[in-house]
Amino acid sequence: MALVVDHLVKRFGPVVALDGMDFRVEPGAIFGFLGANGAGKTTTIRIVLDLLRPDAGSTTWHGRPTAELPRRTWGYLPEERGLYPRMAVMDQLVFFAGLHGVERDDARRTVHEWLERLQLPEAARRRTDELSKGNQQKIQFIAAIVHDPEVLIMDEPFAGLDPVNSAILRAAFLEMRSRGKTLIFSTHQMDTVEALCESIVIVDRGRVVVGGAVRDVKRTSGRQVVRIALDGDGRADGPERLAWLDALPGVRVTRPGADYVELTVARGLDPQTILRAAIERGDPVTHFEIADPSLEEIFIERIGIRPGDSDELGPATAATAAPLAS
Amino acid sequence: MTVLPGAGRRRSAIGFRRNALLIARREYLDRVPTRTFLAATVVLAVVAVGLALAPIALRHLERETVVRIGIVAPDDNVAKASLSLLDGYLNAPPQGVDPATWQKPFALVEEPDQATAMSGLSQRRLTSVLVIERGTDGGLSFTFHTPESAASAVAQRVGFGSVGVGILDWQAQLPSNSGVGQFHPPAYAVVSSDPAAPSGPSFDPQLIANRSILATVLIVLIFVTLTVYGMWVATSVAAEKSTRVMELLISAATPRELLVGKVVGVGGAGLTQYAGIIIPAALVVLFQDRIAGLLLSPAPTGGEAPLDGLTLPILAAFLLFFILGFLLYALLYAAAGSLVSRQEDVQQLALPLSLVSMASYIAAAIGLSSIGSPLVVVLSFVPFSSPFVMLARVMLGRVEPWEIALSVAILVGTSGLILVLASRIYATGVLLYGQRPGVLAFLRAARTAIG
Numbered sequence: 001m002a003l004v005v006d007h008l009v010k011r012f013g014p015v016v017a018l019d020g021m022d023f024r025v026e027p028g029a030i031f032g033f034l035g036a037n038g039a040g041k042t043t044t045i046r047i048v049l050d051l052l053r054p055d056a057g058s059t060t061w062h063g064r065p066t067a068e069l070p071r072r073t074w075g076y077l078p079e080e081r082g083l084y085p086r087m088a089v090m091d092q093l094v095f096f097a098g099l100h101g102v103e104r105d106d107a108r109r110t111v112h113e114w115l116e117r118l119q120l121p122e123a124a125r126r127r128t129d130e131l132s133k134g135n136q137q138k139i140q141f142i143a144a145i146v147h148d149p150e151v152l153i154m155d156e157p158f159a160g161l162d163p164v165n166s167a168i169l170r171a172a173f174l175e176m177r178s179r180g181k182t183l184i185f186s187t188h189q190m191d192t193v194e195a196l197c198e199s200i201v202i203v204d205r206g207r208v209v210v211g212g213a214v215r216d217v218k219r220t221s222g223r224q225v226v227r228i229a230l231d232g233d234g235r236a237d238g239p240e241r242l243a244w245l246d247a248l249p250g251v252r253v254t255r256p257g258a259d260y261v262e263l264t265v266a267r268g269l270d271p272q273t274i275l276r277a278a279i280e281r282g283d284p285v286t287h288f289e290i291a292d293p294s295l296e297e298i299f300i301e302r303i304g305i306r307p308g309d310s311d312e313l314g315p316a317t318a319a320t321a322a323p324l325a326s
Numbered sequence: 327m328t329v330l331p332g333a334g335r336r337r338s339a340i341g342f343r344r345n346a347l348l349i350a351r352r353e354y355l356d357r358v359p360t361r362t363f364l365a366a367t368v369v370l371a372v373v374a375v376g377l378a379l380a381p382i383a384l385r386h387l388e389r390e391t392v393v394r395i396g397i398v399a400p401d402d403n404v405a406k407a408s409l410s411l412l413d414g415y416l417n418a419p420p421q422g423v424d425p426a427t428w429q430k431p432f433a434l435v436e437e438p439d440q441a442t443a444m445s446g447l448s449q450r451r452l453t454s455v456l457v458i459e460r461g462t463d464g465g466l467s468f469t470f471h472t473p474e475s476a477a478s479a480v481a482q483r484v485g486f487g488s489v490g491v492g493i494l495d496w497q498a499q500l501p502s503n504s505g506v507g508q509f510h511p512p513a514y515a516v517v518s519s520d521p522a523a524p525s526g527p528s529f530d531p532q533l534i535a536n537r538s539i540l541a542t543v544l545i546v547l548i549f550v551t552l553t554v555y556g557m558w559v560a561t562s563v564a565a566e567k568s569t570r571v572m573e574l575l576i577s578a579a580t581p582r583e584l585l586v587g588k589v590v591g592v593g594g595a596g597l598t599q600y601a602g603i604i605i606p607a608a609l610v611v612l613f614q615d616r617i618a619g620l621l622l623s624p625a626p627t628g629g630e631a632p633l634d635g636l637t638l639p640i641l642a643a644f645l646l647f648f649i650l651g652f653l654l655y656a657l658l659y660a661a662a663g664s665l666v667s668r669q670e671d672v673q674q675l676a677l678p679l680s681l682v683s684m685a686s687y688i689a690a691a692i693g694l695s696s697i698g699s700p701l702v703v704v705l706s707f708v709p710f711s712s713p714f715v716m717l718a719r720v721m722l723g724r725v726e727p728w729e730i731a732l733s734v735a736i737l738v739g740t741s742g743l744i745l746v747l748a749s750r751i752y753a754t755g756v757l758l759y760g761q762r763p764g765v766l767a768f769l770r771a772a773r774t775a776i777g
Contacts, residue, residue: 049577051753076577082570086356098348099578101341143574 001062002026003048003151003182008057010043010206017043018054019206025184025199027062030177032193032200032214033186034295036303040206041186042079045153049074061151072100075144079155079186081137085129089115089139092128093146100147107146114142117175118168134165141169145176152176154185158192170196190296200295202302209302218292221301222267225294226251226274229260229287248277254297260287264297342586345579349587350594353562357595367602374607379617392430393480396437396452400460405436407494408458412487447471456484458491464499466492467513476516485514541694541721544644545714547604548651549687552713553680555596555652556659559588560672563663563756572756581753582745589656596652643720643730650737651713654744655683661748664755682710690714697722707733709740 003025010018018040025031035041046052048059050067059066061073084092090111097107115121118138123131128139137160145152158166173183173196187193193200194214201211210217228245242261246253250269255262265271271290278285293301357363395412399405412434419428435452437443446452455471468488472481492512566572575584610617662675686705693702693715706716706729716733719725 051576071578074577076574078570078573078577080570080573082566082573084352084356084571085569087352095348095352096574096578099345099575101344140574 003066003184004058004060005044005048006058006060008044008047008054008059010040010047010052010054017206018047018057021057021203021207023201023208023211025182027182028177028180029198030173030183030196031185032197033184033203034190034193034200034299035186035203039203039303041203042155043206044203045076045155045184048153049076072102072147073150075147075149075152077140077144077152077154077157079159081140083128083136083140083143086127088125088127089131090124093139093142096143097146102147110146110148111142114145118142118172134161137161138165138169141172149181151182151184154183156187157185158187158189166192190294190299194295202299204303210298214295215292218295218298221293221298223293224265224271225254225291225297226263226265226271227260227287227289227291228263228274228278228285230278231284231286244277244281245274248274264293342580342583345583346587346590349579349584350591353588353591354594354598357558357592358598363595363599367599370599370603371606374603375610378607378610378614392433393453394433394435394451395484396435396443396446396455398437398440398443398455398457400458400466403498404458404460404466404491404495407498408456408487408491409434409436411490411494412456412484415487415490416483444471454480454484456488458488465510465512466495467515468492469515469517471517474518476518481516481518485516488512488514538694538722540640541718542691544721545687545690545694545718547600548644548648548713548717549683551596551600551648551652552655552683555592556655556679556683557672557676558596559592559656560659560663560676561669562588562592563660563752564666564669564672567664567666567756568668576753576756581749581756585657585660585745585749585752588660589653593652593656640721643717646734647713647717647737650734650741654709654713654737654741655679657741657744657748661751661755664752686711686714690718693718694722707736709737712737 005021005023008018008021009016021040021044033041033044043052047054048066050071053067061069066073087095090108093111094104094107097110098104102110112121112124115124118141120135120138123135123139128136131139137157141154141157144154157169161169170192173185176183197214199211199213200217202209202217210220242253242256245251245261245263250266251274252264252266253261254264263274265274275285275288397405397408397412399408413430413432416432416434417430419425437446437452437455440455440457443452443455443457447455454473457469457471459467459469461467466488468485468491470481470484470488472478474480489511493509496509566575579587658679659676662679663672666672666675689702689705689711693699693705696702697719702715702719705711706719706725708715712733716725716730720730
């Protein structure tokens, strides 16, 4: 029993927004839904939330079509943030909870708890437009969970947050998971995905490119990454000193950092070869690590562009805008 | 956490009503307590009270203007009698006024013949003409030519004066001609050149006059409501889109709940403002004579009381067509608001709706003077014009109960269809950002939208 997205197809005129989107999310998991802008993430989310109907395919939660489930099953934090600017935070959140059928007193209690947890206890009586952008984002997060949904779906929840607020939100994610909730979110911050998610899918042009447990996805490339630090790294002649690494067959320097050097090792090449070569050269090795490629590298490799790169959609057109193909 | 009933996907009536009322409440509270709302209501109330006081000012002006009535009599005796009696009757100073300082409001002039008198009327030398003729039975008949309606105060007072002239004439014939018959009140007719004078079949002229004024006022009220508060609905939807709060709303409530809640909430706020504007003005109209008595000393008499025509059935008809008309138009305004991303674009998209309501208003206004014409009858059943035109017919014409029932049924049925259509447009439109879609592309999207 899980959230099953089963071969969704959705066209807007000549534009194919979803072309067989297919994945599943296990209950209680934190799931990363990754893809470049326009890959079909928002369209998929809108179909799961029954804001759109697919041309083909289905979405089910615990075996039931999502369109038949109560709206309060879902908590939704949309990519485009928005609240009633002149309304007091408490009134606003109680209003949203009320739309999901939550009694007023329960809603007020829940809001107070979450405001405390997100370090915003004084915000309850304030107007929304008096809050900073980051704090408004936290209020929106509460609006998405105030009715205690089973599944929380968030589109770019970390966008625009400073490191402190990001950390607070991450902690909130983990707490939601500890309560047995299922969390699905999209982001371009791959380090956050690696820190939080058990499993992910990377989507492109309306279909899944790769998916599964994070570790499995990272190993799909067959390549390995070596991080090596040599005594004397960071010296002025450092870059020249690394030339011998680039000259090794099957090895490519991908991050010539001052603290350590990151190398990509071709499939089939034993990473220990690099360590042996360094020792033979007489360079003292202070750090040597063999790891899987980062999700960012996998993303770039699979999609061909860097997440969040300048592939922004232009203004929505009739064909693509209803809804936006994210 | 306690979850109230009706929160499921398949909304029960309870769930639908609860959410629609929640949304309506939020809309209402978002508008009504604001300073802008209060300021606008006070300013408009002052304007409305000013307009309501205008008739008193006009009566004051009228009092200072001499009304010149030309009299065409069949002989000298009748001429003298009518000049004397009408002068005494029309120009009698009110109680408590010093006759020495009293300025006569009427000047009575004997005219040699009807042609000269009518020429004087058309050249504005005269304000009105009273033509007195002797019939074959020896009795007098009076015809009062006036630019005002038959129900005007002057026409009525001249009518009363005519009875007195008839009595004097009857008495004058008694001594020399003992064979004269029993006294019969003389015939009195008013020929009005007022183009707005209604030709209702069986109402008395005063009632027709009152209802005509009232119908105009009520139709204007409906028109103002539909356009002003309809725009409120449209801008409110557009504001939710532009602030992006719509994305949260649409995932928590159905488009139909959002639509109905918004229309009810904004409608409620509109009605509140309405009441704040209309009630003081209506009180002024209701107590016009007393206010005139306080402001103008001495109080002029014979003023019209427009609220006299307001009966309970008419008030019920007004409220019914007011609510149904607002519902129909507001739903369309909401759908229009959902199609734009910025509030500034609302005006442009709502223009066709404003034109439809304006055309209906004009049709009803014209229809007031030809209430029985086939076009007016047809328009009283067409949903977009029926709130205006059927109301006018109810007030001024003879309307069968089944006609009202049919008009209401068509209006309700159309509103139901519009609700379904508007929900689809809304469900599609609220997720639509960026440039406006073409009609075909939009219809394609709406076909699969969740209404």
